[in-house]
Amino acid sequence: MKTLLPTSTAGSLPKPSWLAQPETLWSPWKLEGNELTDGKQDALRVSLHEQQQAGIDIVSDGEQTRQHFVTTFIEHLNGVDFEKRETVKIRDRYDASVPTVVGPVSRQKPVFVEDAKFLRQQTDQPIKWALPGPMTMIDTLYDAHYQSREKLAWEFAKILNEEAKELEAAGVDIIQFDEPAFNVFFDEVNDWGIACLERAIEGLKCETAVHICYGYGIKANTDWKKTLGSEWRQYEEVFPKLQQSNIDIISLECHNSHVPLELLELVRGKKVMVGAIDVATDSIETPEEVASTLRETLKYVDADNLYPCTNCGMAPLPRDIASAKLNALSAGAEIVRKELSA
Numbered sequence: 347m348k349t350l351l352p353t354s355t356a357g358s359l360p361k362p363s364w365l366a367q368p369e370t371l372w373s374p375w376k377l378e379g380n381e382l383t384d385g386k387q388d389a390l391r392v393s394l395h396e397q398q399q400a401g402i403d404i405v406s407d408g409e410q411t412r413q414h415f416v417t418t419f420i421e422h423l424n425g426v427d428f429e430k431r432e433t434v435k436i437r438d439r440y441d442a443s444v445p446t447v448v449g450p451v452s453r454q455k456p457v458f459v460e461d462a463k464f465l466r467q468q469t470d471q472p473i474k475w476a477l478p479g480p481m482t483m484i485d486t487l488y489d490a491h492y493q494s495r496e497k498l499a500w501e502f503a504k505i506l507n508e509e510a511k512e513l514e515a516a517g518v519d520i521i522q523f524d525e526p527a528f529n530v531f532f533d534e535v536n537d538w539g540i541a542c543l544e545r546a547i548e549g550l551k552c553e554t555a556v557h558i559c560y561g562y563g564i565k566a567n568t569d570w571k572k573t574l575g576s577e578w579r580q581y582e583e584v585f586p587k588l589q590q591s592n593i594d595i596i597s598l599e600c601h602n603s604h605v606p607l608e609l610l611e612l613v614r615g616k617k618v619m620v621g622a623i624d625v626a627t628d629s630i631e632t633p634e635e636v637a638s639t640l641r642e643t644l645k646y647v648d649a650d651n652l653y654p655c656t657n658c659g660m661a662p663l664p665r666d667i668a669s670a671k672l673n674a675l676s677a678g679a680e681i682v683r684k685e686l687s688a
Contacts, residue, residue, distance in 0.1 A: 358659030359408030563626030621657030636678020
């Protein structure tokens with residue numbers, strides 16, 4: 347029987363302290379060689395177990411085998427020099443030292459497929475796998491070769507499609523593309539960003555999702571949010587075209603944000619992963635707070651299409667906090683399930 351309001355996470359979960367420095371993005375690995383390979387798999391098992399203990403319905407790898415949601419994928423591609431670095435402004439928000447595109451980009455071999463096969467072996471539950479979206483990838487690089495954001499995005503879309511097809515063959519049920527850049531570059535999103543995303547999902551039979559949030563709970567993002575005023579209407583710019591796209595699921599930030607929920611009417615008919623957990627605070631939601639968020643979204647999203655989720659990844663959070671938040675997500679979803687079936 348299909349689960350009503352199936353819960354999931356947006357992406358990353360905290361890594362164990364023996365694998366990487368806690369509460370840190372881009373944390374260096376503490377292990378090397380075969381020990382690192384084993385350690386990543388052990389961490390994936392632990393992350394899966396924690397999701398299962400919390401009652402999460404659609405599970406993931408928690409991104410335990412990657413340092414960062416974008417750069418770990420790019421590291422495995424040809425045409426990008428990680429030694430040659432330039433400073434760029436990420437999503438018009440903060441400066442970062444990034445690698446340089448020095449030639450044609452291509453993918454020699456699968457990046458995450460073995461990890462996905464390993465996760466598939468550990469569970470019979472539906473599994474979701476996150477990939478960076480084309481626009482967010484180009485926003486994390488200095489392009490000295492194509493010198494065109496659009497050209498580079500189309501190349502990445504082709505590469506992502508290759509990876510996605512192999513992930514599907516490995517048993518992944520939902521492939522999610524992370525596109526926080528969709529909340530910033532509205533003209534590009536509508537001109538070619540969504541088209542690039544559709545190229546990335548071309549030919550897939552599994553479900554596909556796009557995750558558009560306001561970013562991890564890091565200072566650069568929380569400072570930016572303070573400048574957005576009392577209403578965050580960024581989704582209004584991209585939802586109409588996404589509603590017409592072939593993407594199955596739209597994943598967005600909701601709880602403790604200033605997103606007007608009536609904007610969800612713009613994607614009526616799509617499945618929606620509603621962020622009911624704030625990842626920018628250590629404060630743990632109560633199940634009733636989660637339920638309240640879900641009840642509000644049910645005014646604009648049919649119950650069969652509502653997937654309770656986290657606002658974004660939780661890698662920067664303490665493990666015990668993240669675990670408690672997952673428990674709250676499950677408990678809150680269960681409250682609303684009972685109300686719907688009453």
